[in-house]
Amino acid sequence: MAQWVRTIAAAATSPYADSLNPAYGGGGRRVIARGPSLLLCGTTGTGKTHQAYGAIRSLTAAGCAVRWHAVTAADLYGQARPRPGVDVDVEWMLRDITRVPLLLLDGLGAAKSSEWTEEVTFRLLSWRGENHLPTLVTSNLPPVQSAGMPGRREVLRDKVGDRILSRLSGMCTDIEFTGPDRRFQRR
Template sequence: MGTKASGEVCGECGGRTYLIERRGDRAHARVCTCSARCGLCEGRGYAYETREETFSAKVGPKRYEVLVPCVCQHRARRIDHFNTVGLPSVAAHASFENYRAFNEAQDRARNGAMHFAHHYAKGGVNKGFILSGPVGTGKTHLLAATLKHLVLEVGLEARYVEISLLYATIRRGFQEGKSGGEIIGPLSDVEVLAIDEMGKGRGSQFEMETLDELIARRYNAGRTTLFATNYSLEPERKSVRTAAPSGYRTTEDAKTAARDVELLRERVGERIYSRLCEMCSFVELPKETPDQRRMRQELDVRPGPPPGGMRGPGR
């Protein structure tokens, strides 16, 4: 499967047998046209598998055939699972291969996420990871690439949530007569959960209680959880930059200094932070890491050569 009739690898899916597309605000997977009709079972969904067992020492090993679900059925289930993950549409094409690393820390982050995905032990104990860094540095990209591999290649069930949208979903649920537990329950039980924008929000009692309940349930059940945050993972607040020699500091200077020292520990509280230390490996990208979205925008607006091959002034 994933090949054309000529035996060549499909140029559309690259041999994966599935495609991932942007559909609304979510990433969506579907079977590639090259594999729409399975060549193994001819669309029946089942195939014969030869097995060998010894039922009698006198007779010896005996080979027999059993009817089992075809591999195309396993693929279909994985695609169905992927379409419930909730990955944002903007990350539909995110992969480890197309992640751009601009410094050693980003390279380590990609390698760490890729090692986690490719060495995940099904049924075993798997320590998650938390990525910290400035906006636009590819944290969501790596979460998406990790979940895509785990769901489509390994066969796990996983979910992705952006924390502020989760809070909004629960609030809407209250208006519909649902409890927060009804919404948190599936997120507590899924094998791998990725929580993006950790620490974001107003820090209200409702938000803190929701986050604490979700983390506590997954921690107590030994579930694997991945995180991304814009807040520093440093255990202690570093010294704030000194003021200008005159002692004068503008309002913007004060805001910038405050952002530079904001810690995840302070945003989520000691109880949750302590559990994160046990649940995850910490990976922090330096604040100097460039914003890839901003870089692309600046390249788009950079003036190009004069149209029509015209020479500049004075030539």
């Protein structure tokens, strides 16, 4: 996680660093350009969302002028779903979220999935993957069934499909969160 923050911060460039006018050299705040993405997986309450926001905070603290957006997958689908009487331009909203320099997509695979949610997620992740826009994805499900897993547990691949999983594995480094649910520990 800390390694990821360092990578992103190092890749962030000063807006005027390449300027021919030396008076502008390196003076500006650095902006996030491109960088790797992370897939944070682990059961509920293991601290994925907490860590994801922590990473965003570290980047802003490191002086990266970053425009970021955080949304849960469920809210994203809720907001993007065309509803009668609500006049939101869904394409524009999605376009905005897709292109934000730093995105946290929280709780992927938690919402009920459909062909439509898959399409929305696939387009979002494809574009961000192709353009190397840093994206933090969290999920309560492990990405795929692995040898050590007891029985037939539900995995992210079952929930979001092969296309999305393959996008994710192409663009993200996996980080596994383990441990008890922190929400219960504090009582």
